[in-house]
Amino acid sequence: MKDFNQFNQLKNVEQKIFELKKIIEKWNQDYYQNNNPSVDDYFYDQKLKELIELEEKYPQFKTDDSPTQNVGGEASKGFKKVKHNIRSMFSLKNAFNQGDLIHFDEQIKKILNLDTYTYVIEPKIDGLSISLNYRNGKLFQAITRGDGKIGEDVTKNCYLFENLPTTIKIKEEIDLRGEVYISIDQFDLLNQKRMLENEKLIQEKKKILPLFANPRNLASGTLRHLDSDIVKGRKLNLFIFQALSAAKKSDYWDSQIETLNELQKLNFPINENNIHLNNINEVISKIDDISKIREKLNYEIDGIVIKVNEYKYHKLIGYTSKFPKWAIAYKFPTEIKKTKLLNIFPTVGRTGKITYNAKLERVNILGTNVERATLHNADYIKSLDIRIGSYVYVKKAGEIIPKVISIFSLQDNEKNNRWAESTNCPSCNSKLIRFEGEVDQYCLNTNCIGRIIESLNHFVSKKGMDIEGLSKRQIETLYNKKLIINIFDIYNLKNKREELLNLERYQEKSVNNILNSIEKSKKNNLNQLIFALGIRNIGEKAALDLARKYQSIFKIKELNLEELNDFNDFGEVRAKSITEWFKNPLNLKLINDLDNLGVNLKYIGETIDKSNRLYNHNILVTGTIEDANRENIKNYLKDLGANYKSAPTKNLDYLFVGENFSQAKVNKIKEISNAKIIYVSKLSEIK
Numbered sequence: 088m089k090d091f092n093q094f095n096q097l098k099n100v101e102q103k104i105f106e107l108k109k110i111i112e113k114w115n116q117d118y119y120q121n122n123n124p125s126v127d128d129y130f131y132d133q134k135l136k137e138l139i140e141l142e143e144k145y146p147q148f149k150t151d152d153s154p155t156q157n158v159g160g161e162a163s164k165g166f167k168k169v170k171h172n173i174r175s176m177f178s179l180k181n182a183f184n185q186g187d188l189i190h191f192d193e194q195i196k197k198i199l200n201l202d203t204y205t206y207v208i209e210p211k212i213d214g215l216s217i218s219l220n221y222r223n224g225k226l227f228q229a230i231t232r233g234d235g236k237i238g239e240d241v242t243k244n245c246y247l248f249e250n251l252p253t254t255i256k257i258k259e260e261i262d263l264r265g266e267v268y269i270s271i272d273q274f275d276l277l278n279q280k281r282m283l284e285n286e287k288l289i290q291e292k293k294k295i296l297p298l299f300a301n302p303r304n305l306a307s308g309t310l311r312h313l314d315s316d317i318v319k320g321r322k323l324n325l326f327i328f329q330a331l332s333a334a335k336k337s338d339y340w341d342s343q344i345e346t347l348n349e350l351q352k353l354n355f356p357i358n359e360n361n362i363h364l365n366n367i368n369e370v371i372s373k374i375d376d377i378s379k380i381r382e383k384l385n386y387e388i389d390g391i392v393i394k395v396n397e398y399k400y401h402k403l404i405g406y407t408s409k410f411p412k413w414a415i416a417y418k419f420p421t422e423i424k425k426t427k428l429l430n431i432f433p434t435v436g437r438t439g440k441i442t443y444n445a446k447l448e449r450v451n452i453l454g455t456n457v458e459r460a461t462l463h464n465a466d467y468i469k470s471l472d473i474r475i476g477s478y479v480y481v482k483k484a485g486e487i488i489p490k491v492i493s494i495f496s497l498q499d500n501e502k503n504n505r506w507a508e509s510t511n512c513p514s515c516n517s518k519l520i521r522f523e524g525e526v527d528q529y530c531l532n533t534n535c536i537g538r539i540i541e542s543l544n545h546f547v548s549k550k551g552m553d554i555e556g557l558s559k560r561q562i563e564t565l566y567n568k569k570l571i572i573n574i575f576d577i578y579n580l581k582n583k584r585e586e587l588l589n590l591e592r593y594q595e596k597s598v599n600n601i602l603n604s605i606e607k608s609k610k611n612n613l614n615q616l617i618f619a620l621g622i623r624n625i626g627e628k629a630a631l632d633l634a635r636k637y638q639s640i641f642k643i644k645e646l647n648l649e650e651l652n653d654f655n656d657f658g659e660v661r662a663k664s665i666t667e668w669f670k671n672p673l674n675l676k677l678i679n680d681l682d683n684l685g686v687n688l689k690y691i692g693e694t695i696d697k698s699n700r701l702y703n704h705n706i707l708v709t710g711t712i713e714d715a716n717r718e719n720i721k722n723y724l725k726d727l728g729a730n731y732k733s734a735p736t737k738n739l740d741y742l743f744v745g746e747n748f749s750q751a752k753v754n755k756i757k758e759i760s761n762a763k764i765i766y767v768s769k770l771s772e773i774k
């Protein structure tokens with residue numbers, strides 16, 4: 088009987104392992120091949136962990152083809168398949184907590200039997216890996232990871248990277264490896280463009296294009312796109328973190344930190360947050376710091392990679408079939424909990440966009456009590472069939488606001504009524520509008536109190552005019568008392584001193600503080616003001632670019648759509664937002680009023696962005712540029728603080744090659760200089 092039970096139990100384990108493998112393989116297919124994940128990474132990681140644990144406990148059921156033993160992904164049709172000759176490309180083992188990191192360190196100490204090794208930590212970029220083969224100092228081939236042994240030849244698309252030098256001083260054959268990504272700004276911009284295209288498609292009664300789901304899948308779909316024109320418009324970036332020598336069949340340099348430093352000197356894009364540390368304790372304490380800057384980065388990271396710095400130890404520590412044992416990926420904590428959804432309520436933002444929020448039965452996620460989570464928009468709620476009273480999964484990842492990611496069970500859900508979207512603004516009750524093809528609903532009433540309060544709050548916010556002492560609550564009070572109903576009133580508040588002092592809880596001192604910080608904000612720089620005005624699609628960076636280039640708000644006011652469109656990287660969407668904002672007479676009046684009140688409307692300080700990579704570098708442009716003549720190019724480079732060269736020189740830093748170029752000339756420049764060569768067609772691509 089005992090034997091029989093044991094037999095049955097083993098049969099069940101085998102069946103469970105079989106099922107886990109099957110579902111993970113399906114998810115791999117959706118994620119790697121179709122760039123369209125069907126589950127959240129959290130569930131994927133959990134199922135994989137379950138499989139790893141079962142295989143460890145019952146090694147008799149572990150097979151070589153298990154997803155725990157293989158790098159996910161497979162070279163797809165449409166691309167030439169190429170073998171990774173120097174070394175296979177690996178995945179990384181995951182660490183989910185401090186304990187996992189300490190265990191990782193202990194294992195290494197045990198294998199090496201010494202503790203003279205150090206670590207390098209690097210942000211784990213959420214993109215896809217690439218291997219770049221250089222021969223005779225030139226980019227020869229670019230290959231995706233594929234299954235780790237054989238990848239797809241995407242060389243053609245790699246010439247279109249924003250920041251990849253296609254030549255290198257090293258003449259021997261090497262592989263550089265790194266992660267390809269699309270910046271968050273670029274991702275947002277591409278989705279805004281899609282929405283505009285969709286508006287046209289709707290008019291033409293054609294099928295609309297779905298929005299891109301996240302930067303990682305967009306980067307993967309773009310790098311592996313067959314149409315280079317599309318790839319070019321999408322703007323891929325990358326970070327490099329490894330260099331392998333073909334002759335040595337191993338790393339080119341001797342340590343990770345040396346590799347990163349040397350590659351940086353060679354002008355390759357190296358992440359700015361890599362750090363060399365002495366031991367695992369230092370690693371653990373630094374992880375917190377990196378988690379904190381996560382939200383400020385213009386690219387997504389999903390963890391931190393920890394690598395033993397000294398390559399001489401890598402050989403001793405070794406590899407499994409799937410990952411190196413000298414590195415580990417610490418994944419930022421994510422937690423998903425089940426709780427009851429008590430209510431769904433909309434809020435209106437300053438642009439009029441409606442966001443739906445969930446009121447939840449209190450639940451503790453990652454150590455904080457959560458009672459509210461975002462539900463984004465009505466489409467999101469409907470597509471998941473979320474209903475009031477149902478149980479839902481709520482996810483919290485780091486500092487990010489929690490969100491409802493799915494319902495718990497269909498049966499439980501059906502007990503509750505289907506949810507219907509709001510038809511009227513929660514603040515002003517005016518009818519909500521939903522442009523066809525757009526997911527969001529809008530309140531278009533410019534006098535909507537909810538919107539006004541949000542815009543005033545944006546105006547005084549830290550990144551805006553930074554007026555301390557005016558909280559959202561105070562703005563609400565002052566609005567209700569009719570002391571502030573628009574931006575002008577903020578600066579006029581000093582004439583209402585008595586009224587302020589008559590308000591409950593407003594004493595001499597706090598009133599002085601408010602009035603002083605309002606006065607102080609008049610001297611703010613132009614970029615702060617532009618951002619604070621809350622013009623659609625104009626974020627901090629765009630505001631700064633505009634202010635630097637045009638110096639005064641009155642100059643910006645005069646710009647037409649073409650001029651704005653041509654300006655740097657601005658793009659149609661932002662250009663339209665600016666011209667539309669200045670078309671509104673109320674906005675023009677506001678600018679004049681602010682001027683009369685003594686608010687600074689000029690840009691103060693450096694006119695050149697010294698962090699632009701062409702700054703102070705020698706540049707030659709050859710071939711024709713579609714939208715510029717020599718004079719335009721000269722002026723454009725002058726604005727960037729770059730040195731325009733009219734003939735090849737030895738110390739040339741960048742060569743931009745336009746259409747109809749002379750190959751002989753390019754070859755000559757390659758011979759005499761180490762200039763980075765970049766192919767472009769438009770002026771704005773010179774950067």
Ligand SMILES: NC(=O)c1ccc[n+]([C@@H]2O[C@H](COP(=O)([O-])OP(=O)(O)OC[C@H]3O[C@@H](n4cnc5c(N)ncnc54)[C@H](O)[C@@H]3O)[C@@H](O)[C@H]2O)c1
Binds near residue numbers: 125210
């Ligand atoms: N949601 C899904 O359906 C689904 C399916 C498959 C995979 N996934 C996700 O992908 C993960 C597994 O994917 P994986 O095997 O590609 O591994 P991974 O993405 O977890 O880690 C390995 C990769 O990290 C990248 N990387 C980024 N920055 C790096 C750095 N500084 N140094 C070294 N490498 C760096 C490299 O490209 C490397 O290949 C899972 O944990 C899961 O989160 C999700």
Ligand SMILES: [Zn+2]
Binds near residue numbers: 513517530532537
């Ligand atoms: Zn409203």
